Amino acid sequence: xxxxxxxxxxxxxxxxxxxxELDSLSxxxxxxxxxxxxxxxxxxxxxxxxxxxxxxSAGLRVLIFSKQKIGTHLAIYIVKPQELIVDTxxxxxxxHSVTIVDQYPV
Amino acid sequence: xxxxxxxxxxxxxxELRAYVGELSQKAGLAKKATYSLKLAIDEIATNIILYxxxxxGLVADFKVLSEITDQELIVILEDxxxxxxxxxxxxxxxxxxxxALEDREIGGLGIFLTIKGVDDFSYEYVDGKNRNTFVxxxxxx
Numbered sequence: 001x002x003x004x005x006x007x008x009x010x011x012x013x014x015x016x017x018x019x020x021e022l023d024s025l026s027x028x029x030x031x032x033x034x035x036x037x038x039x040x041x042x043x044x045x046x047x048x049x050x051x052x053x054x055x056x057s058a059g060l061r062v063l064i065f066s067k068q069k070i071g072t073h074l075a076i077y078i079v080k081p082q083e084l085i086v087d088t089x090x091x092x093x094x095x096h097s098v099t100i101v102d103q104y105p106v
Numbered sequence: 107x108x109x110x111x112x113x114x115x116x117x118x119x120x121e122l123r124a125y126v127g128e129l130s131q132k133a134g135l136a137k138k139a140t141y142s143l144k145l146a147i148d149e150i151a152t153n154i155i156l157y158x159x160x161x162x163g164l165v166a167d168f169k170v171l172s173e174i175t176d177q178e179l180i181v182i183l184e185d186x187x188x189x190x191x192x193x194x195x196x197x198x199x200x201x202x203x204x205x206a207l208e209d210r211e212i213g214g215l216g217i218f219l220t221i222k223g224v225d226d227f228s229y230e231y232v233d234g235k236n237r238n239t240f241v242x243x244x245x246x247x
Contacts, residue, residue, distance in 0.1 A: 002120075021120065021123070023116075023119045023120070023123075023148055023152070024116055024119065024152045024156065025116040025117060025119060025120075054123065054141070054144065054145070054148075056145060056148050056149060056152065056216070056219075057149055057215040057216040057218075057219055058152065058216075060215055061215070063207065064207050067207040068207070072206075084137075084138060084141040084142075087138075088145070088219065091218075091219065091222055092198075092203060092215055092218065092219065093202075093203035093204050093205075094207070096204060097206055098207075
């Protein structure tokens, strides 16, 4: 399914809603959205993944990149990821560095 | 063995995953096993396309060979890029996987997910072609 992303920035929180499948092609679009945040005073990144059906390591690399690009202070919340995506986050240990929640604000 | 070719470009990944989904359904794989196989094949195909083909300007197809037996679904990715053994590179260990994001190296996660996701993964270079073989056990109800 085609990948889509919508970004809303409110004060110091950037909220991105991801739909479809995140592979190495669509990760380029995700990366571009993250790059736009660079230099802005963003403290919280909320990724709404309820409608994301697939995420490869290319998507994980963007998560790693976002922390490295925006800053170590950045808090990343992943909202309602599908079970198999949670499995990928856990296998790769990324769940230690993000907060998985059912809704945001928590 | 069934065979299907795909153009060696990243735009093929979507169609490749859909095809792996069809094979998994035919073999009777569960949802989680299907996802893991899709992920594993997507990761290896991405490496073939980005580094084996696009980086060196090689325009070629890659092939998906498959066989369903009573016990297994076997899928082989066959490509014409220079010999590359994905198992030869260093795979992240426990220490790498518990590191904070800001300290992480951005590599090796794809092959790690491949190996963890399938029942068997192997590589060989035969007749000038890379063959990456993925095996999923079929559990009959």
